[in-house]
Amino acid sequence: MGRQISFSEAINEGLSMAMERDKNVILMGEDVAGGAQVDHLQDDEAWGGVLGVTHGLVQTFGRSRVLDTPISEAGYVGAAVAAAATGMRPVAELMFNDFIGSCLDQLMNQAAKLRYMFGGKAEVPLTVRTMHGAGFRAAAQHSQSLYALFTHIPGLKVVVPSTPADAKGLLLTAIFDNDPVIFFEDKTLYNTKGEVPDDFYTIPLGKAEVKRIGRDVTVVAIGKQIQTALRAAENLAVQGVEVEVVDPRSLSPLDEMTILASVGKTHRLVVVDEAPPRCSVATDISAMVADLGFDTLDAPIKLVTGPHAPVPFSPPLEDLYLPTPDKVVQAVSQLLGHPFVVVP
Amino acid sequence: MTVTQVEQPVLSKQQALWMYEKMVTIRKFEDAVHALFAKGKLPGFVHLYAGEEAIATGVCAHLTDQDYITSTHRGHGHCIAKGCDLKGMMAEIYGKATGLCKGKGGSMHIADLEKGMLGANGIVGGGFALATGAALTAKLKNTGQVAVSFFGDGANNQGTFHEGINLASIWKLPVLFVVENNGYAEATPFSYASSCQNIVDRAHGYGIPGRQVDGKDVLAVYQVAQEALERARRGDGPSLIECITYRNYGHFEGDAQKYKTNDDRKLHLTEMDAIRRFTEVMDSRQLAKVEELAEVDARVDTEIEEAIQYAEVSDFPQAEELTTDVYVSY
Numbered sequence: 001m002g003r004q005i006s007f008s009e010a011i012n013e014g015l016s017m018a019m020e021r022d023k024n025v026i027l028m029g030e031d032v033a034g035g036a037q038v039d040h041l042q043d044d045e046a047w048g049g050v051l052g053v054t055h056g057l058v059q060t061f062g063r064s065r066v067l068d069t070p071i072s073e074a075g076y077v078g079a080a081v082a083a084a085a086t087g088m089r090p091v092a093e094l095m096f097n098d099f100i101g102s103c104l105d106q107l108m109n110q111a112a113k114l115r116y117m118f119g120g121k122a123e124v125p126l127t128v129r130t131m132h133g134a135g136f137r138a139a140a141q142h143s144q145s146l147y148a149l150f151t152h153i154p155g156l157k158v159v160v161p162s163t164p165a166d167a168k169g170l171l172l173t174a175i176f177d178n179d180p181v182i183f184f185e186d187k188t189l190y191n192t193k194g195e196v197p198d199d200f201y202t203i204p205l206g207k208a209e210v211k212r213i214g215r216d217v218t219v220v221a222i223g224k225q226i227q228t229a230l231r232a233a234e235n236l237a238v239q240g241v242e243v244e245v246v247d248p249r250s251l252s253p254l255d256e257m258t259i260l261a262s263v264g265k266t267h268r269l270v271v272v273d274e275a276p277p278r279c280s281v282a283t284d285i286s287a288m289v290a291d292l293g294f295d296t297l298d299a300p301i302k303l304v305t306g307p308h309a310p311v312p313f314s315p316p317l318e319d320l321y322l323p324t325p326d327k328v329v330q331a332v333s334q335l336l337g338h339p340f341v342v343v344p
Numbered sequence: 345m346t347v348t349q350v351e352q353p354v355l356s357k358q359q360a361l362w363m364y365e366k367m368v369t370i371r372k373f374e375d376a377v378h379a380l381f382a383k384g385k386l387p388g389f390v391h392l393y394a395g396e397e398a399i400a401t402g403v404c405a406h407l408t409d410q411d412y413i414t415s416t417h418r419g420h421g422h423c424i425a426k427g428c429d430l431k432g433m434m435a436e437i438y439g440k441a442t443g444l445c446k447g448k449g450g451s452m453h454i455a456d457l458e459k460g461m462l463g464a465n466g467i468v469g470g471g472f473a474l475a476t477g478a479a480l481t482a483k484l485k486n487t488g489q490v491a492v493s494f495f496g497d498g499a500n501n502q503g504t505f506h507e508g509i510n511l512a513s514i515w516k517l518p519v520l521f522v523v524e525n526n527g528y529a530e531a532t533p534f535s536y537a538s539s540c541q542n543i544v545d546r547a548h549g550y551g552i553p554g555r556q557v558d559g560k561d562v563l564a565v566y567q568v569a570q571e572a573l574e575r576a577r578r579g580d581g582p583s584l585i586e587c588i589t590y591r592n593y594g595h596f597e598g599d600a601q602k603y604k605t606n607d608d609r610k611l612h613l614t615e616m617d618a619i620r621r622f623t624e625v626m627d628s629r630q631l632a633k634v635e636e637l638a639e640v641d642a643r644v645d646t647e648i649e650e651a652i653q654y655a656e657v658s659d660f661p662q663a664e665e666l667t668t669d670v671y672v673s674y
Contacts, residue, residue, distance in 0.1 A: 030532070071502060098466070102503070139450040314440070316663075317666050
């Protein structure tokens with residue numbers, strides 16, 4: 001087995017490689033270095049992001065390329081948009097994706113639309129890294145998964161990695177892509193480990209990956225729900241059901257062909273997405289399959305999502321909020337007309 | 345620091361003991377939460393108010409349950425000063441059904457509308473416009489209520505600072521903006537993140553009075569807040585008060601706080617400490633005997649112990665609570 005590093009370390013390594021390769025790559029955000037202008041502070045004692053994901057980069061690249069910002073999301077995200085359009089390749093960190101409320105205009109109306117409005121004359125090579133996801137006991141304003149909001153907006157690209165290796169390769173692609181990319185990092189994945197190549201590599205946007213091959217049911221899952229889907233698949237395999245697990249990896253662009261091909265083979269689809277169920281990525285993928293692959297379906301499409309409610313703080317409620325292997329197994333059971341169970 | 349010298353207010357024994365008890369309650373509550381968090385008893389993360397007690401106490405001393413406050417992610421102190429129930433607060437921090445928000449909000453979202461506490465807030469800068477809106481209601485209904493927006497030095501760089509204060513000023517709303525300048529926005533020093541030397545300087549741009557006070561002197565805060573709140577209740581519009589203070593703990597629990605200096609920490613935990621200083625004032629003015637203060641301390645210890653027990657034995661919310669309270673009707 002190759003080198004194992006965490007999701008967080010893979011992102012840190014990707015950032016480091018991008019900064020090494022191109023001096024126009026800069027980081028901006030709240031405490032991405034930490035402790036700006038504190039004389040006694042050694043760089044290795046600085047936070048490096050609120051959860052330490054960018055720790056150490058300031059030592060290598062200095063504070064002129066790792067820019068601590070005031071708590072002014074509209075200001076620095078907007079500045080990153082125009083810095084990108086005028087020759088830099090910024091990676092702005094929006095600490096929690098929930099904070100998009102403070103700066104949505106800069107992405108929705110500025111970053112996303114400059115190129116189109118200007119008749120193709122502008123390029124905005126901006127990456128916005130942002131944390132999402134429930135399960136951290138962080139309550140309603142720090143736990144959302146808002147990728148559908150951005151997927152809805154033409155001009156933005158949206159990436160949601162599920163493994164350390166995907167995170168690194170997709171991040172490098174995002175940074176060197178010449179369009180604005182919103183890169184989602186599930187904060188509950190930061191400590192999960194996986195095999196990650198130590199060289200510079202990229203993974204194309206709009207290219208899904210089949211994480212498990214199966215013939216009976218397709219499960220498309222977003223971000224960390226890939227892990228939920230894989231656990232459900234292991235359980236179902238024991239009971240004779242072979243689940244194919246598809247990870248879109250980028251939601252915009254979306255690899256429709258890989259999803260349609262899988263459904264064409266299994267004739268059944270479950271979509272697992274922890275975000276609320278309305279106007280979501282789950283409904284978007286379902287609609288696409290219903291539109292383009294209806295004839296291949298043998299059963300209705302099933303969705304396993306969070307409820308139409310904010311994320312609760314109380315741990316037992318938050319656990320109920322999230323998709324689980326059990327919920328996925330139940331959805332598969334409905335599709336196949338047989339009550340499968342989760343074997344502990 | 346160019347802190348305004350403030351005339352020390354005359355205080356009754358009853359008022360002094362109230363302030364002492366509030367400050368001690370906040371301190372002991374936060375120390376208890378600190379210990380519980382270290383023991384792994386609390387879900388999520390917590391941001392503690394210890395060190396800043398004089399501000400919430402000095403301002404809320406002028407407020408009734410009918411007046412409004414908006415708070416921050418560092419909200420426990422504001423809740424206590426505004427009269428929130430300790431048991432309900434602690435149960436909320438545990439995520440229990442008996443919490444002030446049924447366990448759905450947690451530390452960062454404690455609210456008690458019956459006490460005029462419009463909520464701690466997970467969004468930096470989330471409270472300016474909310475306080476302005478509550479003050480609009482008070483003005484339109486002519487109720488005589490005021491609203492106070494507590495916020496940190498980090499929030500003064502948010503766009504909502506500008507929009508909220510400007511709106512309150514043009515409409516002459518009964519609102520008081522109180523910034524708790526503890527020197528750090530998370531781990532970033534105020535001196536780096538703000539273009540102004542003093543946040544209070546920004547008041548001039550909005551055409552409102554601004555005063556800067558020693559935020560560790562509860563009587564100074566009390567005096568300046570009284571003047572600003574009288575102005576607000578008279579219908580003359582908002583004010584800005586900048587309280588210079590210090591965060592005894594980190595941004596959140598688990599923060600190693602390497603960006604602080606040991607000298608500063610020591611100073612603020614000893615001779616600058618707000619409770620110690622107020623105790624000395626009470627002593628010099630003969631407002632309370634040592635035994636009376638010890639009695640308060642003991643009572644607060646018991647209350648906090650009871651709050652922890654209450655939270656410990658309370659049940660978590662029932663499963664159906666997951667989807668209730670999203671709408672009034674749907």
